[in-house]
Amino acid sequence: MLYLVPTPIGNLKDITFRALEVLKDVDLILAEDTRNTAHLLNHYQISKPLTPYHQHNEHKITDHLVDQLLAGRKMALVTDAGTPGISDPAFLLVRACVKAGVGVTSLPGATAFVPALVNSGLPANRFCFEGFLPLKKGRHSLLESLKTEERTMIFYESPLRLVKTLNDLAGYFGPGRECSVSRELTKLFEETHRGTLTDVAAYFSQKTVRGEIVIVVKGADK
Template structure:
């Protein structure tokens, strides 16, 4: 596969668990670029090593992206081709990437985003809840603004998709019950594409009971039925 000579930045989705969930095109791009920008170079290094890809890795994450954007754009203007990956899934979806893409477009640099893995799509499809109209909220604020956001979501008629950490799952489900009602249908997916993958769809009341009796690990996607 020939690399597009006009493209400066490639947004490359990576597997959310199973390393086989990467496209042939993504592998070819990672082999061809000058540098791979990685949210965590250790995790991305495992992926590259698995596929015998030897390219320079550079750390690019939420704590340094503001400092690096200008220098990275300059390198691309000088002819370097970069690939951006996150720890798992598609960069810029609840992960760093937006700032760099925006600056590239502002400077007239071509950005190409490859299709690929992202956690909320399989979670939505597996939930059994309506998938024709939905909103993706990512991670809700932990404190400031959370109540206001939940009040607005309580009136949302489309299916709602959220990310949550395992240690906050029960607290989040209880808050959803308080704002949406315990009878509202919802789905919790965890460890997607991994050995212990699990998706449970039930009322918020039943989900609270179910997850209060077990230890929860892995990344969490919550899908909630819209208001009828």
């Protein structure tokens, strides 16, 4: 059995009892960064073997991991923060497990875009999650295709590219389109700033931005 285990996006208390039980029970934990996961495990006094599983090695070791799972080993896959598979490694291994007949269970738990969406003040009944925008190739065509998207849109971004991305969105969607930017969710300096794309870009251009970023943008008017 492969377990996909969400881990806290900041506050270490945001982990479920079931997630802790699974991490204690499995034979091996696959971690995006073993150092980050070791910190979490040490906090909850869990001692289990760790092996790296990330975008740089997933193509090489997926088949080997499936063989071990078929042999009866139980594994948990975790990322640095949030739910595996949401802008983080998981897809290749899950697909290979499904094809091989290995059981896969995904636990509910932390993910950054849900709290950012629901506290944005923008419609949450229909939305689309776009993750990280392409840096170059495909960026223009994707943003062009989203100009008429009527659902609330959610993007992830790094602090270094936040202002540029907000300005790009304003260029495609219009400067007056409503948005919300959340950063450092669940942490001490958690912040959500709401307004138009232009106003929010100006706000963040005047300060040093740190932490993981979630951008929520209102859909196009019908």
